[in-house]
Amino acid sequence: MDTSKKMVPLLRIAKFTFIDEVRQRSFVALFVACVMGVLLIRGCYHGNYQVNGQTVDVETIVRTVSKATFHMIAFGVMVIAALLSMRIFRRDRAEGTLSSVLSKPIERWQYVMGKIIGVWGLSALFMIILHSLVFLLTAISLKIFMPEVLVGSLLCSINLLFVVIALLLFSLLMPDIVAFLCITAVGISGFIADGIAAASKSQFVQAMVQQSAGQPQAEVTWWKIVYVLWPKLLGVQQVASSLMEGEVSHGLAAVYPLVNVLLYCLILGALLFKRFATEDIT
Amino acid sequence: MHVGNLLPAVGAFSHDQKRASVMIELKNVTKRYELLTAVDDVSFTVKQGECFALLGPNGAGKTTIVKMLLDFTRPSSGSLSVSGIPSTRAECRHSIGYLAENHRIPPSLTGWHYLLRCAELLDMKRSDAADHCRRIVELIGMQGREHTTVATYSKGMVQRFGLGAALLGDPKLLILDEPTSGLDPIGIREIRLLLETLKGQGMTVFLNSHLLSEVEKICDTAAIVNRGRLLVKDTISAIVTDGETLEDLFVRLVKG
Numbered sequence: 001m002d003t004s005k006k007m008v009p010l011l012r013i014a015k016f017t018f019i020d021e022v023r024q025r026s027f028v029a030l031f032v033a034c035v036m037g038v039l040l041i042r043g044c045y046h047g048n049y050q051v052n053g054q055t056v057d058v059e060t061i062v063r064t065v066s067k068a069t070f071h072m073i074a075f076g077v078m079v080i081a082a083l084l085s086m087r088i089f090r091r092d093r094a095e096g097t098l099s100s101v102l103s104k105p106i107e108r109w110q111y112v113m114g115k116i117i118g119v120w121g122l123s124a125l126f127m128i129i130l131h132s133l134v135f136l137l138t139a140i141s142l143k144i145f146m147p148e149v150l151v152g153s154l155l156c157s158i159n160l161l162f163v164v165i166a167l168l169l170f171s172l173l174m175p176d177i178v179a180f181l182c183i184t185a186v187g188i189s190g191f192i193a194d195g196i197a198a199a200s201k202s203q204f205v206q207a208m209v210q211q212s213a214g215q216p217q218a219e220v221t222w223w224k225i226v227y228v229l230w231p232k233l234l235g236v237q238q239v240a241s242s243l244m245e246g247e248v249s250h251g252l253a254a255v256y257p258l259v260n261v262l263l264y265c266l267i268l269g270a271l272l273f274k275r276f277a278t279e280d281i282t
Numbered sequence: 283m284h285v286g287n288l289l290p291a292v293g294a295f296s297h298d299q300k301r302a303s304v305m306i307e308l309k310n311v312t313k314r315y316e317l318l319t320a321v322d323d324v325s326f327t328v329k330q331g332e333c334f335a336l337l338g339p340n341g342a343g344k345t346t347i348v349k350m351l352l353d354f355t356r357p358s359s360g361s362l363s364v365s366g367i368p369s370t371r372a373e374c375r376h377s378i379g380y381l382a383e384n385h386r387i388p389p390s391l392t393g394w395h396y397l398l399r400c401a402e403l404l405d406m407k408r409s410d411a412a413d414h415c416r417r418i419v420e421l422i423g424m425q426g427r428e429h430t431t432v433a434t435y436s437k438g439m440v441q442r443f444g445l446g447a448a449l450l451g452d453p454k455l456l457i458l459d460e461p462t463s464g465l466d467p468i469g470i471r472e473i474r475l476l477l478e479t480l481k482g483q484g485m486t487v488f489l490n491s492h493l494l495s496e497v498e499k500i501c502d503t504a505a506i507v508n509r510g511r512l513l514v515k516d517t518i519s520a521i522v523t524d525g526e527t528l529e530d531l532f533v534r535l536v537k538g
Contacts, residue, residue, distance in 0.1 A: 096386030
């Protein structure tokens, strides 16, 4: 009973945050542009593609294009979630919402949690709508059903949670734009590192390394530790997209990116609540 | 602004009861910001039903005291309580209505939606909230303007909606930080009349103001702070001696 009572103001703050963001003209314009972009991709599904002189079948084309679109949407919405989150506290201060809400019997953790849920919910819905478009396009025009896109979309929303929490925390510690650039740098460097790691596992690169170094290096170095502990945003996306090809990997490799990002969410969330609890409200 | 019988019922306690109990209590409150001591060992009480003014020049520590009462900032030492509940606990704000200096409202909202939001945050049901907001709109004299966006409002109108939001939920304590800021003389008079009516209904008013003439007309008690220190706190009739105005006393204490 007590818990449900505490949830009411929290959900109201989430609702107000959601509505305020949707009302922004820039948000509506962005949404329309993204929908148009996804609809334009439908042209890629038609046409003849040849690889090594062999014609590629329609289903392979659809799955490949859908997978690429899936990744683009997931990455793009992460950037949008970052843009939405970075100005939340600043705008609430400037518009008097912060002092207005916290002068009511609402605790600070409820306010922060409401903000997280509001922005996360909105960006996750944004992403699910775009992914649903991909699902509908393939289902209606090509009669290929890929419900895995939607399941993958839900998995990718973990990344959005990470971005929202990290940006809210960083925006309390530094100027908004710097916070945005920091999180973008974390994401991009993770993507690059994962790309290098994936390439280094290819037979071609391994053969090159063996030729130049004589024998493979297997020792643990500091950068390997950093790489393993770095936020695995691309890892989560890969786990999600692997569902689309039915190539779900089992064991630690499949679970680790999810655990990694969720742990980051917990740690950064705890730091965010701790920091906001001592914040002077103006 | 019509203040007749539109006001929400405030405080169902008898006159004797409200005089007897303490609404606000500050005990040896100090607030330091690195090199600056904004509030220095301040202690005072405000009784229930009292109309109290906190006076002082700019930078005296008035707004810091208000911020500590609302738990917007924590004291370096000492304690504050409202109705006996420590100000650090959220439930103490059940009984507080607050109007900030230069009150701001998100410009994309209408005044009506702003009041509804505030009512919902006070855990009112939507139907009750609408009724309550309707009464408040009448009370602040904003009928006919409540459905236009805040971006089109003057500073005085924003201040009125801020005051309306502070009155939602029938608070026992009203904390007003420069409530007449941005208002024209007629608006200032209307606010004074409203405060007098609220005071008559038993609401405790904590007023932070520079308008000493208005304070003298409305308030029972006053405290003067300067450089974070409490200089005097008593009933206005006790601190203002014969042949002197509150303004004279203020200047004498602050400059002397």
